[in-house]
Amino acid sequence: MTDWTDIGALTDIPERGARVVKTHLGCVAVFRTVSDEVFAIDDACPHKGGPLSEGIVHGRSVTCPLHNMVLRLDTGLAQGADEGAVSTYAVRVEKGRIMLDTTRLRRGQVA
Amino acid sequence: MTRNLIVIGAGMASGRMLEHLFETQPGAWNVTLFNAEPRGNYNRLMLSPVLSGEKTYAEIVTHDADWYETHGVTCRFGEKVLRIDREAQVVVGENGAVPYDRLVIATGSNPFMIPLPGHDLEGxxxxxxxxxxxxxxxxxxxxxxxxxxxxxxxxxxxxxxxxxxxxxxxxxxxxxxxxxxxxxxxxxxxxxxxxxxxxxxxxxxxxxxxxxxxxxxxxxxxxxxxxxxxxxxxxxxxxGIRPNVALAQDAGLAVGRGIHVDDAMVTSDGHILALGECVEHQGAVFGLVAPLYDQAKVAADTLGETHATFTPKEVATKLKVTGCDLFSAGDFAEGDGREDIVFRDPARGVYKRLVLQGTRLIGAVMYGDTADGAWFHGLIKDHSDVSDMRDTLIFGPAFQGGAPSDPLAAVAALPGNAEICGCNGICKSTIVDAINGGATTLSDVRAQTKASASCGTCTGLVEQVMALTLGDGFEAQTVKPMCPCTPLTHMDVRRLIKSRALKSMAAVMQECGWTTSCGCASCRPALNYYLLCDWPGEYQDDDQSRFVNERMHSNIQKDGTYSVVPRMWGGITTPDELRAIADAADKYAVQTVKVTGGQRIDLLGVKKQDLPDIWADLNAAGMVSGQAYAKGLRTVKTCVGSDHCRFGTQDSTGLGIRMEKALWGSWTPAKVKMAVSGCPRNCAESTCKDVGVICVDSGYVLHIGGAAGLHIQGTEVMCTVRTEDEVLEYTAAVVQLYREEAAYLERMYKWMDNVGLDHIVERVVTDADSRRALADRFYYAQKFMQQDPWAERTKASYRALYAPLVDLTLEAAE
Structure with missing residues (x-):
């Protein structure tokens, strides 16, 4: 089952930037790329928990602001020599609104 | 026995001749050099880069005062030659006559002025x-x-x-x-x-x-x-130009369009030689530098009584306008029996045309992609039979014989006698020999062969020859790309941004051929800085290309909270400011209050969503961002100076405040820290700052290039000035020079290592015009920079960005 939740307008997120969604399971970072694709991943770097939403977005990747680990936005996998991954969440844009699949993010839904 | 040689005209041809002369016949000549311009020989081909601001005059001087002195040349610069007395063998200048055994006329050419009505107007x-x-x-x-x-x-x-x-x-x-x-x-x-x-x-x-x-x-x-x-x-x-023949004509030498010379560069008088743009050889006159350098060598040999012959060669043309890549060689007029091969790629703006006559290539014109120019030029000069490769000729050497289209392949395919440097007539094998003989850097190769040392357009080719000859040893030494998105270095990119007037990040990435769609976390902040620095008031700062601290105008801490540091001008605060800081610390539950090394107070552990509020409170108490996070001016540390200290010689605190008020807000390649000490006891630690001032009784000693971080480095003294106003002007100038020349993230001391203290002193201290221009540019940019980032970001439009997009924890539990 998917639970699509309207979390805001695409334009609420700066191009090549991110905003966070607060949940009971921690923050989710929702990114907007230069080509207006949207991705949602955990807002905590697997390295030292850095807020990925504050990183520089380039292509479909983000560089963590604390120690420069690079993570793919679509797969959540660390790039280059680094190892690690963050969770990804389904997200899509409908008529300019961002819809996030919050199935795994609601209280009491912890798998 | 030393003989007397007079040279009239200190241009590129005669300069090159003197070089040959001192090399092959040291001590043989006592040289007097007349020049109408009040300076010695400089590289005239490089006037265009000087005009566009890519180079300075100092960089294009080929012979400086030291050089003339070392070789015992008597320089009579700025003095006009009145006449040549061939009978008595003397040259009469405005300041007296000089006898000669041999005379070389190198008077160059005069620009042709169309006699339109008004051509004599000022301007x-x-x-x-x-x-x-x-x-x-x-x-x-x-x-x-x-x-x-x-x-x-x-x-x-x-x-x-x-x-x-x-x-x-x-x-x-x-x-x-x-x-x-x-x-x-x-x-x-x-x-x-x-x-x-x-x-x-x-x-x-x-x-x-x-x-x-x-x-x-x-x-x-x-x-x-x-x-x-x-x-x-x-x-x-x-x-256009006209050979300058007036002196020779007055002296009764044979003159046509230019001064007549034979194959040995001797005029109609056996004691007098001529070379350069003033001569006419077999009916031809000259305007490009390559044949002039050939003449210089012949003239030097003739003076040494070695037999040498000047033979004019086919020359190729390149335009030194950055971003306009064109090449032309040979004859490309249409005619009977001539065939064209044309290649066009409108999307890339590429045009290539080869002109063939029979089995030979006789001309080539290329625009947009000129990489194969040297190869075509070689085929034209050597009268090569190209019939075998006619079908693929236009695709260049990489396609002959089915070789892969590697960018280096074109250069690898060149034969040893292919000319690489047209200005100096240097062929590939000469460069390869120099490299095999131990020249491992571009400057070594330039020093030993002169290849790419004149107009510089063949620098890329020379580097390719080096890459081929040295293999991996080359890349590591000279070419360090700014990031994996581009093969260009920071300095290449900075130069191109200026010379091609690239004013947006998209323009830089397009024009410089970035291999990624929107750069990476390494190049974007650098480009954002370069564009901001080079186009003040035109380029819009891009928040998304800033590291988090500069985007948030706070320092991120390891737990994701931020620290807030208000500015304390010159380290001076008031009870009211301290009360406002204390109130803010209470109100926003600040975890730690810390006094920093830069003489101000750091509030650590502020949550992101509280930032706009704490800033608004501090703004209300009259404080602004201390920019403790910026690659820009951090603090100006001071001691109490003459106000209170019994040793203080000047008002170090007041000066520090003036400096901080003048310089805050400016973005720089890396952080900039300053200090003002009221006496040489140096309580403000000026000697480990990027710019440090030490007050003395008679004025202010200006120090630059210190650092005390990862690397500890004492300052160098730049100069001593007398007034506070001068301190401000010199400081603005040196910071601006650093802003314009350094690579992103390069601290001032590193930049100083690269360019040398002498260069900085020349631009900021010795040359007053340069200093004022630098300071003017700095203050012009400051008009756009000195906006308190806090005040801007407490506005409603910004506030939203500091809050979560949505808070799912507030929804009622199901």
Missing amino acids: VIPYRDLDDTQRMMALGATPGARAVVIGGGLLGLEAAAGMKAQGIDVTVVHVMGHLMERQLDEAAGYLLKKALEAKGIKVLTGANSKEILGTDGRVSGLLLDDGTEIPCDLLVMAV
């Missing part, structure tokens, strides 16, 4: 020497300045592009149907025109000038045949 100039160049550069300082260039040839276009780079509104007026008609055909001329127009230069072809208009004796515009009037403040005439 109508040729483009010939440094003085002309400086006139054009000076015009760039006037906002809204306009210039007209008559002549769409090599020189005229370089003048136009250079002036455009100085911010001048330029119109080129050319009488022929397309630009550079002597070197280009119509199609290439069209592409060139389009490229220049894209740079913002207006180009009128097929335009006849009728009259130069003036008011009060000064040029005010140009009137064309068709009635069009183009207003201007300066008119540059670049329509």
Whole structure:
């Protein structure tokens, strides 16, 4: 089952930037790329928990602001020599609104 | 026995001849050098880069005072030669006569000025020497300045592009149907025109000038045949040159269009030689540098009584306008029995045309992609039979024999005798020999072979030869790309941003061929800084290309909270400010309050969503961001100085506050820390700061290039000045020079290591005009920089960005 939740307008997120969604399971970072694709991943770097939403977005990747680990936005996998991954969440844009699949993010839904 | 040699004219040809002479016949000649210009030999080919601001005059000097002194040359610069007395073998100058055993006339050429009505108005100039160049550069300082260039040839276009780079509104007026008609055909001329127009230069072809208009004796515009009037403040005439033969003619030497010389460069008088643009050899006169260098060698040999013969060679042309890549060689007029091979790629703006006659290549014109120019030029010069490769000829050497199309393959395929450096006539094997003999850097190769040391357009080719010869050993030493998105270095990119007037990140990535769609976390902040620095008021700062601290205007901490540091000018605060800070610390539950090394207070552990509120509170108490996170001015640390201290010699605190008020807000390649100490006891630790001032009784000692971080480095003394106003001007100038020249993230001491203290002293201390221009540019940029980022970000439009997009924890539990 998917639970699509309207979390805001695409334009609420700066191009090549991110905003966070607060949940009971921690923050989710929702990114907007230069080509207006949207991705949602955990807002905590697997390295030292850095807020990925504050990183520089380039292509479909983000560089963590604390120690420069690079993570793919679509797969959540660390790039280059680094190892690690963050969770990804389904997200899509409908008529300019961002819809996030919050199935795994609601209280009491912890798998 | 030492004999007397007089040389009239210190240009590039005679300069090269003297080099050969001192190398092959040391001590044989007692040389006197006359020059009408009040300076020695400099690289005239490089006047265009000087005009566009890519180089300085100092960088293009080929022979400085030391060189002349070392070789015992008596310099009579700025002195006109009145006449040559061949009977008595003396040259008579304004300050007296000098006897000669041999005389070399190298008087060069005069620019041809079309005798249009008004050609003698003030503000109508040729483009010939440094003085002309400086006139054009000076015009760039006037906002809204306009210039007209008559002549769409090599020189005229370089003048136009250079002036455009100085911010001048330029119109080129050319009488022929397309630009550079002597070197280009119509199609290439069209592409060139389009490229220049894209740079913002207006180009009128097929335009006849009728009259130069003036008011009060000064040029005010140009009137064309068709009635069009183009207003201007300066008119540059670049329509051609005429050999300067006046002295030779007066002396009764045989003169035609130029001074007649034989194959040994000897004139009709056996004691007198001539070379350069003033000579006529077998009916030909010369304007490009390559044959002049050949003449220089022949003349030196003739003086040494070695038999040598000058043979004119086919020369190729390149335009030194960055971003306009063109090449032309040989004969490309249409004619009977001639065939064309043409290749076009409109999307890339590429045009190539080869002209064949029988089995031989006789001409080549290329625009947009000139990588194979040297190879084609070689085929033309060697009269090679190209019939076997006719079908694939236009694709260049990489496609001959089915070799893969590797960028280096074209160079690898060149034979040893292929000419790489046209200016100096250096072929591939000479460069390879030098490299095998131990030259491992570009400057070594330049020093030993002169390849790429004149106009520099073949630098890329020389580097490719080096890469091929040295293998991996080369890359590591000289080419360090700024990031994996580009093969260009930081300095390449900075140069291109200026010279091609690239004013957006998209433009830089497009024009410099970035391999990624929007860069990476390494190049984007660098480009954002370069663009902000080079185009103040035009480029819009891009928050998304900033590291988190600069985007958030706070320092991120390891737990994702931020620290807030208000500015305390010169380390001075008040009870009211301290109360406001204490209140803010309570209100926002600040975890830690810390006194920093930069004499201010750090509030650590502020949550992101509280930032706009705490800033608003501190703003209300009169405080602004201390920019403790910025690659910009951090603090100006001070001691109490003469106000309280019994040793203080000056008001160090007051000066520190003035400096901080003048310099805050400026973005720099890396952080900049300053300090002012009231006496040499140096309590403010000025000698480990990027800029440090130490007050003494008689004034202020200015130190630069210190650091005390990862690397500890004491400062160097830049100079001593007498007044506070001078401290401000010198500091602004040195910071601006650093802003303009350093690579991103390079601290001032590192930049100083690279360019040398002498260079900085020359630009900031010795040359007062340069200092003032730097300081002016700094303060102009400050108009756009000195906005408190806190005040801006407490506005509603920004506030949202500091809050979560949505808070799912607030939804009722199901």
